[in-house]
Amino acid sequence: MMDFEYSPSTQQMQKCLREFMQREVLPANGAYLRAADGGTHPLSIIEPLKIKAREAALWNLFLPGLRADEPGTRLSNLEYAPLAEIMGRIPWSSEVFNCSAPDTGNMELLHLFASTEQRERWLIPLLAGEIRSCFAMTEPDVASSDATNIRTTIRRDGNHYVINGRKWFTSGAAHPLCRLCIVMGVTNETAEAHQRHSMVLVPMDTPGLEIVRNVAVMHHVATEGHCEVLLRDVRVPVANLLGEEGKGFALAQARLGPGRVHHCMRTIGQCELALELMCERALTRKAFGKHLSDFANLQDWIAHSRVEIDQARLLVLRAAWLMDRSGSAAARVDVSAIKLVAANLQTRVVDRAMQVFGAMGLTPDTPLAFLWTWGRAMHFVDGPDEVHLRVVAREELSRAKAQLGSTAPYYHVT
Numbered sequence: 001m002m003d004f005e006y007s008p009s010t011q012q013m014q015k016c017l018r019e020f021m022q023r024e025v026l027p028a029n030g031a032y033l034r035a036a037d038g039g040t041h042p043l044s045i046i047e048p049l050k051i052k053a054r055e056a057a058l059w060n061l062f063l064p065g066l067r068a069d070e071p072g073t074r075l076s077n078l079e080y081a082p083l084a085e086i087m088g089r090i091p092w093s094s095e096v097f098n099c100s101a102p103d104t105g106n107m108e109l110l111h112l113f114a115s116t117e118q119r120e121r122w123l124i125p126l127l128a129g130e131i132r133s134c135f136a137m138t139e140p141d142v143a144s145s146d147a148t149n150i151r152t153t154i155r156r157d158g159n160h161y162v163i164n165g166r167k168w169f170t171s172g173a174a175h176p177l178c179r180l181c182i183v184m185g186v187t188n189e190t191a192e193a194h195q196r197h198s199m200v201l202v203p204m205d206t207p208g209l210e211i212v213r214n215v216a217v218m219h220h221v222a223t224e225g226h227c228e229v230l231l232r233d234v235r236v237p238v239a240n241l242l243g244e245e246g247k248g249f250a251l252a253q254a255r256l257g258p259g260r261v262h263h264c265m266r267t268i269g270q271c272e273l274a275l276e277l278m279c280e281r282a283l284t285r286k287a288f289g290k291h292l293s294d295f296a297n298l299q300d301w302i303a304h305s306r307v308e309i310d311q312a313r314l315l316v317l318r319a320a321w322l323m324d325r326s327g328s329a330a331a332r333v334d335v336s337a338i339k340l341v342a343a344n345l346q347t348r349v350v351d352r353a354m355q356v357f358g359a360m361g362l363t364p365d366t367p368l369a370f371l372w373t374w375g376r377a378m379h380f381v382d383g384p385d386e387v388h389l390r391v392v393a394r395e396e397l398s399r400a401k402a403q404l405g406s407t408a409p410y411y412h413v414t
Helices: 008-037 045-056 078-086 093-099 103-113 117-129 248-284 296-326 331-361 368-378 385-402
Strands: 132-136 153-157 160-171 176-187 199-201 210-212 225-236
Touching: 008 045, 008 093, 045 093, 078 093, 078 296, 093 248, 093 368, 103 117, 103 132, 103 176, 103 248, 117 132, 117 176, 132 160, 132 225, 132 385, 153 176, 153 199, 160 176, 160 199, 160 385, 176 248, 199 225, 199 248, 248 296, 248 368, 296 331, 331 368, 331 385
Parallel strands: 132 176
Antiparallel strands: 153 160, 160 225, 176 199, 210 225
């Protein structure tokens, strides 16, 4: 039975997290943004907050498989979802709790597939928040929405792999603590399309790995980076293979499912903030002799936004519940659905809020312009809308095909 009422323990975690955000994170937001606008990732702000978050037991909340001897609090996807929503209100805050992408997905991968040596070298420091990581999959020279197009090569040479290729939108690569890049590439060009790719662990200081540029997303430059990365004859030991050769796609799917839930719940938190800003602006701003809140079209925008946010939240919670109950593979269609819904939700709700703010909504004086930019990016991040639409449509058509003719009694034929 689906029951989405938050458990008492989850409600307590929400309370603690909200209080921490109000007491510690929100007062630091201005200083963080000023530093980030100057091109500096403000470790001097984040690192002390990380210590406080860990002391408050608000650490590594995203990993359902967290072991008893590992730092953090083990939560299910359904339990973590409302916490990700709270973090989403301040986009940089996830790092404070060691819950930021792409580290969450990378830690999940290492948790599932790392060897003992890989675990000691990479997973333990990541769980401790001592280092950061990035994930290199998307490429500029091919349509990466079809991941079988990936052309970066990972060739065996004795006891080493030699990697050549170009990646971009490698998020986190410019972070000052980034020490590890997980690279996906082709290890066997003659294998079946979904058995050609593997993942290898590449230390960021490996010769031949070059950060070409930090790619701006709609003119916004993230200090942690969405980087173009060149890999030219990069050599790593065979022991750096993550999992098995040819299993890159299986690893990617294990990584993406929970990550999409996290993205979607952070989006819902940002939409809640946009709605709050919209309502406050409408109540306090006048035009043509009336408060904006008195205009019927603005009331419609507010009502539609409220209903759409609540609908999206329920859909995401259902996907999280199904993932906890039956695994990522069983929730594949649901995860595609929430990714679609969340991206459209964010651009729609934030756009309305920007319109209510007028010209101010286009400026950095409010968070709205950035939130809209990130919402637009969400139409591509973790797979474009069109791919997710196809997943949902194929499932629906498959179900219809299996019961073809079942609608015949509904026809009225004379």
